[in-house]
Amino acid sequence: MAPYHIRKYQDQDREAVIDMFIKGTLYLVSFGFFHQLKQPRSFLLLLGGPGALFLGSGSLLLSLLALPGLLAFLWLVARYPIKNYLDHALRTDMSDIRKFYLNDRGSCFWVAEKEGQVVGMVCACPQKMAPGGQKRLELLHLSVRQEHRGQGMAKSLTQTVLQFAQDQGYDAVVLSTLSFNNAAQRVYEQLGFWKAREAFDSLKWRVTGMTFFYYEYSVPSSH
Incomplete structure (x- = not known):
């Protein structure tokens, strides 16, 4: 090794440092997403949302199709504060190291x-x-x-x-x-x-x- x-x-390190900082920060999004999935409110959303849709529409297909949308929503929820932190750092201290x-x-x-x-x-x-x-x-x-x-x-x-x-x-x-x-x-x-x-x-x-x-x-x- x-x-x-x-x-x-x-x-001359700037380009490599900024690239590493962006990728390293966004790498945390997936961990944040799985953290979201473990929250009781997320469980209720993923279970209750399609269930309520099925009861209201009577369509099993429609309720199943809602699940990917809810997962995408939770991914965006997890990504938002991490991306916000990244953007703020790039505008402030990381803008001029x-x-x-x-x-x-x-x-x-x-x-x-x-x-x-x-x-x-x-x-x-x-x-x-x-x-x-x-x-x-x-x-x-x-x-x-x-x-x-x-x-x-x-x-x-x-x-x-x-x-x-x-x-x-x-x-x-x-x-x-x-x-x-x-x-x-x-x-x-x-x-x-x-x-x-x-x-x-x-x-x-x-x-x-x-x-x-x-x-x-x-x-x-x-x-």
Whole structure:
């Protein structure tokens, strides 16, 4: 297996980084869809909708045809907040990576490179309105190309952020991840993150029933 190395983002990485960010974010839609299917209200919709249609029309064919439409509706419900998050990021911090992450020594953006190709990424910046006057670093946009997962790359990228936090004198590293993103949660928990709380990020996530796990990591003193 060819080795990979982690380095700071360079301007020529932009195309590969944006492509990976888009694909990695949209990859979560399928997990969100199956999460939707497990919700009691989705079960009632899929069972009750065709049932009510059959009782009202007397047509079994019509009620069966309604099922694919309802599944498509649930797919769109799952996709909406994830696509909204993606579009917002592309308009804000990901629109100018150098400006948002590399012009301030308290922030940074890293990529994992393998055989000359950018195959992983992560970034971090100071958390806004950190409680208790703490100096907290927020880990964002951790992503590894699908064909390169399972090689420890996500763990190495996260460790890079933790080392940066220690070097910069941060008190803690924080992050949020969707409750059904089990692979990411395993990485964070193996590295010593602990789940501080579970909550809906906003109304659009509440409507879909998708909650976030908020993780924290206490940075050991470098002194």
